Amino acid sequence: MAExxxxxxxxxxxxxxxxxxxxxxxxxxxxxxxKAVDRVSIDVDSHFVTAFIGPSGCGKSTFLRCFNxxxxxxxxxxxxxxxxxxxxxxxxxxxxxxxxxxxxxxxxQKPNPFPKSIYENIAYGPRIHGIADSxxxxxxxxxxxxxxxxxxxxVKDRLDESGTALSGGQQQRLCIARAIAVxxxxxxxxxxxxxxxxxxxxxxxxxxxxxxxxxxxxxxTHNMQQAARVSQRTxxxxxxxxxxxxxxxxxxxxxxxxxxxxxxxxxxx
Ligand SMILES: Nc1ncnc2c1ncn2[C@@H]1O[C@H](COP(=O)(O)OP(=O)(O)OP(=O)(O)O)[C@@H](O)[C@H]1O
Ligand SMILES: [Mg+2]
Numbered sequence: 001m002a003e004x005x006x007x008x009x010x011x012x013x014x015x016x017x018x019x020x021x022x023x024x025x026x027x028x029x030x031x032x033x034x035k036a037v038d039r040v041s042i043d044v045d046s047h048f049v050t051a052f053i054g055p056s057g058c059g060k061s062t063f064l065r066c067f068n069x070x071x072x073x074x075x076x077x078x079x080x081x082x083x084x085x086x087x088x089x090x091x092x093x094x095x096x097x098x099x100x101x102x103x104x105x106x107x108x109q110k111p112n113p114f115p116k117s118i119y120e121n122i123a124y125g126p127r128i129h130g131i132a133d134s135x136x137x138x139x140x141x142x143x144x145x146x147x148x149x150x151x152x153x154x155v156k157d158r159l160d161e162s163g164t165a166l167s168g169g170q171q172q173r174l175c176i177a178r179a180i181a182v183x184x185x186x187x188x189x190x191x192x193x194x195x196x197x198x199x200x201x202x203x204x205x206x207x208x209x210x211x212x213x214x215x216x217x218x219x220x221t222h223n224m225q226q227a228a229r230v231s232q233r234t235x236x237x238x239x240x241x242x243x244x245x246x247x248x249x250x251x252x253x254x255x256x257x258x259x260x261x262x263x264x265x266x267x268x269x
Contacts, residue, residue, distance in 0.1 A: 008041065009256045011246030014233065021046040021186055021216035022067055022104075027081035029062050029071060036062045038240040039081070044186070049208060049217045051227035051248065054237035055268065060220045061190050063237070067218065068104035068188060069097055085186070102129055105179030109191040111171035113163030113178070118155050121163040121174055122146065125182040141181055149177035150207050169200025176207060180215075187211070189219040193226065205230050224264060228252050236260045 020043035029037040037059040044050050044067075052060045062071065069090060071077040083090050090100055102125065113121050122142045123132070132138040142159070146152040151173045155166070163174050172192055179187055189208075193201040208217060208230045221227050227234055227248065234251040236244045236259070244251065244260045255261045262268055 008242045009244040009246075009260075011244075011250055011256070013247055013250075014043070014245055017043065017045060019046050020044060021086065023082075023084045024063075024066065025082040027063065027066055027079065027083060029059070029066065029080070030078045031074075032076045036240055037066075040237075040240075040242045042235060042242060042245055044216055044218055045233060046216050047213050048232035049212050049219060049230050050233040050235065051231035052218065052220045052235050052237060053222070053224065053227050053263075054243075055263065056222075058237040059240045060237055064188050064190055064218060064220055067186065068101045068106055069095075070101075070106065072097065099129075102182040103184055104186040104188060105182065105184040107172070107175050107179055107187065107189040107192050109194050111168055111175050111195065113166070113171050113174050115162065115164055117160050118146075118163050118166070118174065119159040121178050122181045125178060129182055131182060145177040145181040146174075148180050148211070149173045150203060150210070151177055167200070169196050169203060172196060172200070172204055173207065176204070176211075180211075184215060186216045186218070189217065191220050191222065194222065201226075224252070236263060238263070 022044040025041045026039045027037060028035060028039050040063055052064060054060055065071045066079055066083055071079055119142055122145050123138050126132045126138060126141050132141055143152060146155060151170060154170060166174060193204050205226065211217060219230065231248045234248040235242055236251065238259050244255060244257045251260065252264055255264060
């Protein structure tokens, strides 16, 4: 990993890793005159789950949204710096943003299925991206996506029912299936379990573990146990800065920065 601003502590294991799917260099984000993310550099590994942690308002969601240009949809937001996907600058004017958001999918805090059938929730993306050649091809994509999201057995007999009729946990897995259906390379998740009960949360965590390796995954979470359970890389943010980035186990058992230690031991945040 290239040079980071002085205040970021990057553990050695990550400095020399070279399997990054996405890289951010000196990324700052402003809302009007207010700086919400301050010169953050990080490499997102292809094969691991990366957790973003830190107190409320530290810029986790804002920074996460830079990776598929979701901040473009916020009028007053302005992004500076460089973000690449497989070495390609995603802020280049030639980048097709719709295509980018298929390659870098997103799952939100509140499950947001379309008010359409379960089948259509999955088929919509592949259809607009021209991924399926025939009805049987589409049926296969729907089944595969729902199977990968661990939802197929629960919904295979009710594909015509509305996605919004599912339970919250099922809706969230439907949203993950929807992201998977367009064959993404990266999946961004912003507190995907915060609206779910412990059982539904456990299912989504299991799912994240199963998806690891196939997709690069970045998850924002307030739940330290969750970060410890599902991620292999953890980035700790504070006041718009990336304070420390390292292997998850190291961050939780042997943090290098005082601010990280204070946060994980519950002294602030
Ligand atoms: N659309 C917006 N317009 C103006 N300011 C914003 C907007 N979204 C976020 N901010 C500000 O940017 C800062 C970072 O917010 P962000 O939502 O990224 O934090 P977060 O770490 O995700 O917090 P939380 O853990 O509460 O979700 C905050 O000060 C917030 O008030
Ligand atoms: Mg947030």
